[in-house]
Amino acid sequence: MKYVCDVCGWEYDEEEGYPEGGIAPGTKWEDVPQDFECPLCNVGKDQFSEVE
Numbered sequence: 001m002k003y004v005c006d007v008c009g010w011e012y013d014e015e016e017g018y019p020e021g022g023i024a025p026g027t028k029w030e031d032v033p034q035d036f037e038c039p040l041c042n043v044g045k046d047q048f049s050e051v052e
Contacts, residue, residue: 001029002051002052005050006040006048007038007043007047008041008043010038010039012032012048013034014026019035020039029050
């Protein structure tokens with residue numbers, strides 16, 4: 001599953017994770033820390049939408 005930032009369009013892909021931010025490949029979105037912020041615009045997880 002993928003999640004896209006509603007503000008800037010940065011995409012989190014569960015398969016790829018976000019190793020640069022300490023999130024391992026395969027990490028489900030619900031397992032990403034609640035204090036996660038978009039690496040481009042710094043908004044929180046609540047500003048991301050699920051995409052197919």
